[in-house]
Amino acid sequence: MQSRTPAGRAGRPRSAAADAAILGATRQALVELGWSKLTLGDVAVRAGVAKTTLYRRWAGKNELVVDAVAELFDELTLPDRGSLAADIEGVVLQFAAILARPEARSGLMAVVAEATRDDALRERIRASIVERQKRLVLAGRARAQARGELPPEADARQAARTVDLIFDMVAGAVVHRTLVSAEPADEEWVHGFTRVLLSGLAAAPAPDGTETS
Amino acid sequence: MQSRTPAGRAGRPRSAAADAAILGATRQALVELGWSKLTLGDVAVRAGVAKTTLYRRWAGKNELVVDAVAELFDELTLPDRGSLAADIEGVVLQFAAILARPEARSGLMAVVAEATRDDALRERIRASIVERQKRLVLAGRARAQARGELPPEADARQAARTVDLIFDMVAGAVVHRTLVSAEPADEEWVHGFTRVLLSGLAAAPAPDGTETS
Amino acid sequence: MQSRTPAGRAGRPRSAAADAAILGATRQALVELGWSKLTLGDVAVRAGVAKTTLYRRWAGKNELVVDAVAELFDELTLPDRGSLAADIEGVVLQFAAILARPEARSGLMAVVAEATRDDALRERIRASIVERQKRLVLAGRARAQARGELPPEADARQAARTVDLIFDMVAGAVVHRTLVSAEPADEEWVHGFTRVLLSGLAAAPAPDGTETS
Amino acid sequence: MQSRTPAGRAGRPRSAAADAAILGATRQALVELGWSKLTLGDVAVRAGVAKTTLYRRWAGKNELVVDAVAELFDELTLPDRGSLAADIEGVVLQFAAILARPEARSGLMAVVAEATRDDALRERIRASIVERQKRLVLAGRARAQARGELPPEADARQAARTVDLIFDMVAGAVVHRTLVSAEPADEEWVHGFTRVLLSGLAAAPAPDGTETS
DNA sequence: AACTAAACGAGACGGTACGTCTCGTCTTGAT
């Protein structure tokens, strides 16, 4: 975002505190107002910053909210709960907990909606949020392989495709359950979902149409 | 929507043509402008209608777009393709095709985003879109039972829960694949997804936490 | 339930009560809202009449208010107070009293303002209000002549011109005092004004530019 | 003695050119459209200014038009024409000439009409127009006293009352002649009016009820 | 210590859309 006086630039450097204040104020405003009533003028006031300062750093509301929301998902972790099923349940519950927070709900879905018409924004979301969090799927698989629950994958392309499918199924189901069906993604639901997912993956190990059976 | 001069019949009745013109204009504007740049004034002009007429029938942009988008999903059908798996693949592909249309993409996600802060809107979405389309899951199950692919369910509550889970998994995965991951939900992907889903459901028939193991 | 079809007219006859109700409602609305906030829809509601009925009888707000206000000035009388000066003072005080009423203030000045751009309206005002009330000047002069305070006029054109001048000076001064200077046209002021007016008329009997000097 | 953003100096200063452009555009719109069809949006467009800029400076149509019209009367002067009577005739003719202009006619009467229900507006008119132009009466009297045509006044309160009466009579008669009677205030009429006024003032020098006769 | 130049707060600017209001007309069924 900001370049720390890249090549011996003259002039006053940008305030490092401003960025944090602005992102925090954005999340706070998302909680109180939601996406559509959030205004950049209001964010600037909350952050104790002039509108000019805000526009110097972000191109608009979309970009600002992507950055503000992306930070939220960095708190996801994959604690070792002893089995692949338990690990997955754990991270799905964490994910559901984040989506239960109003700043995540409003912000994430709104920028996704905007991204349907803005390729640059979609790419920003993919890079900042989706790809960034695939680390969790990779870590989970590696741990399961270390435990012997999963065999090492032979085909890299095939493995990547499976990661994508898992990610779409996990994230998609939780988002849909939470935001569209408007039902809580509680432990019972997560348990049932995880069983179906794992059973399906175990029984259908080659989701590319080339399997024998 | 329509009130056939319910109790007091005085006064000029509302134009039935206006409703259709407005909803059509809304979809057209969604295609050309997307949610955030869609304005009700513009919709009114496209529909050849005054802004007042529009506000007399819908409370705002959100309600209008929900109704305009909900109609899109009524074109989903469940043609008999011979097997449960083929039937599911068929309807998932249809669903993906609708989500590939810009009016559905922009409109649906935007109202879902708005609904995160508006309970009335969320309920409207649930009733007009989600519950309305569960008919597909029910019809698919009934047909599979008639074929003998599935046993008749014994526990009604359990059955309803399974319907919800299937709906969240199908709709969620397709939406996520299409809108967030921004990859096409093509035949290959749908094939892989369907196999995992059906295998999982077959292998884990009681997703309610009451199983023995 | 009589059917007095005036001249063999078919159909339902116009309600005679409606006219009075509408003019009364107009004056009431002028009192409460003033000219600029008076709406014909509101007048119709107050009169218990449909907007259609109102528009069938008057072309618009201006015409309606002229008629509603014109009636107010018909209550002006010229009681015999024994002398020309006293008669004038009497009628000026009555005029000031009418102008102190809010429906007259708002309504009269507003239609005059509108009339600056509408010749038909100006003519309507002149005929319904101005010419109609010159009767007072004429009656006052006749009474003064009967008393011997004024000689009978010889030149009709000259006499008409004097009537106009008196009317402009009286009405103009009272209106300006009341509405622009916003001071009360009380007895003291009327007394001073009347003395100046009468003294001037007595000392300058030929206001037509034909005098010697 | 600088007036550079006098108290709070922060922020971009208001454009001085905008005020002049707006007032000019207002007068132009009054000429073309009249009061009732004048819209602030149209004024803004004519002035090449955003509506917000206009609303930032004036509370509404009334206030704007008062200011736009008030400037018109600043062109009144009192050239020395040799005698009190001639001086008065001169300024009355100038006044009539201004009232013959459509922007003055429409604007002045309309704001006076509005002022009948708005004390703040009436005060603004009194201060910006009435009191401001009493300078002419004062200057005329001073010049007449210097010439010996009038004695120096002894009683200040009495003198002020006379100034008010003269102003109401002059302004009132000209306005009524021009706008209500809708006859031209031409030289002949002004000559006759002035004679009556001056004769009356000369013959009745104490318009307060304390004179001897 | 003085200079320099970008970043800063404040807020005015030209725009655009909002949701409401009133206009004057039109359409209904009832009188």
Place this chain on the structure above:
DNA sequence: ATCAAGACGAGACGTACCGTCTCGTTTAGTT
């Protein structure tokens, strides 16, 4: 034919934000 009721197309209202543009004021790094 007229009425009460109320929907209709039209368009102005005054407000709220947008993103940009001056302003005069810090403030860190370079001379």
